[in-house]
Each structure stands twice: as structure tokens, then as C-alpha cells.
Amino acid sequence: xxxxxxxxxxxxxxxxxxxxxxxxxxxxxxxxxxxxxxxxxxxxxxxxxxxxxxxxxxxxxxxxxxxxxxxxxxxxxxxxxxxxxxxxxxxxxxxxxxxxxxxxxxxxxxxxxxxxxxxxxxxxxxxxxxxxxxxxxxxxxxxxxxxxxxxxxxxxxxxxxxxxxxxxxx
Numbered sequence: 246x247x248x249x250x251x252x253x254x255x256x257x258x259x260x261x262x263x264x265x266x267x268x269x270x271x272x273x274x275x276x277x278x279x280x281x282x283x284x285x286x287x288x289x290x291x292x293x294x295x296x297x298x299x300x301x302x303x304x305x306x307x308x309x310x311x312x313x314x315x316x317x318x319x320x321x322x323x324x325x326x327x328x329x330x331x332x333x334x335x336x337x338x339x340x341x342x343x344x345x346x347x348x349x350x351x352x353x354x355x356x357x358x359x360x361x362x363x364x365x366x367x368x369x370x371x372x373x374x375x376x377x378x379x380x381x382x383x384x385x386x387x388x389x390x391x392x393x394x395x396x397x398x399x400x401x402x403x404x405x406x407x408x409x410x411x412x413x414x415x
Contacts (some may be wrong), residue, residue, distance in 0.1 A: 342388060
């Protein structure tokens with residue numbers, strides 16, 4: 246295996262692995278931790294929330310950085326080389342939508358782990374924001390799968406081939 250292939254493989258693993266950790270953490274929090282923590286007394290609930298936020302924030306910030314770096318690298322490796330050469334405008338359209346959805350995920354994850362007073366109501370009752378985050382992340386994963394399996398379309402010639410006369414005149 247050549248060194249560039251190893252770098253490409255590592256970048257792909259970092260990107261997918263980070264997405265798995267962050268999306269899995271969001272699903273766990275929304276459907277397991279939030280309902281279980283709701284049964285705790287207020288003081289214990291608030292203490293748990295504070296400890297959880299401090300630890301999870303590190304995962305979110307490092308995860309966003311890794312996703313941005315590896316995603317940009319992967320885009321340059323795959324899209325700029327393979328799909329530009331094929332004139333694949335749909336690839337870039339779907340990739341653009343995927344990136345916009347990912348920014349929505351990054352925003353919600355940052356808000357839920359952040360300190361801004363403006364978003365305190367979302368942090369006090371995070372179920373709705375986590376649900377939107379999970380839905381947006383599912384859209385990102387779905388588009389990633391579409392982009393991976395659809396391949397590179399073949400381009401048809403833009404002008405028809407000239408007709409040839411197959412009859413011979415004596």
C-alpha cells in the first residue's frame with residue numbers, strides 16, 4: 246500500500262469513526278440518559294448535567310475539528326479529482342447539502358455544550374434540540390451513503406455521432 250493510500254484510509258477512518266462517536270453519543274443522551282436522569286432529584290440531576298456537559302464538550306469540540314479537517318481532505322481527494330473530471334454536478338449538489346446539514350449539527354452540538362446565555366433555554370430542556378440534531382445527522386449519514394454508492398456517472402457525448410452511409414453506389 247502506498248503512503249497516500251494509507252493517508253486516505255486514515256482520513257476516512259477518522260471521519261467515519263468521529264461521526265459514529267458523536268451521533269451515538271447524541272442518540273444515547275436523547276433516548277437513554279435524558280429519560281433516566283429526569284427521575285433524579287433536582288440537585289443530583291443538576292450535578293450530573295454539569296459533569297456530563299464538561300466531559301462531553303471536549304468530545305464535541307475535538308470531534309467537530311476532526312470532522313472538518315478530515316471532511317475537507319476527503320472532499321479534495323474524492324470530489325476534486327474524480328467527480329470534477331467526470332463533470333459530476335450532482336455530486337457537488339449533494340455534497341453541498343450534506344455540508345450545510347453538518348453545519349446545523351455542529352451548531353446544535355455547540356449550543357448544547359456551550360455557555361451562551363442566549364441558548365440557556367435549549368440547554369435546560371435539550372430533548373427537542375437533540376432530536377433535531379439526530380435528524381440532521383441522519384440526513385448527513387444518508388447523503389454520505391448516497392454519495393458513496395452512486396459512483397461516478399458516465400458522461401454521454403454532447404453531440405450525436407455523424408451518420409455514415411453504408412450503401413455503396415455502383
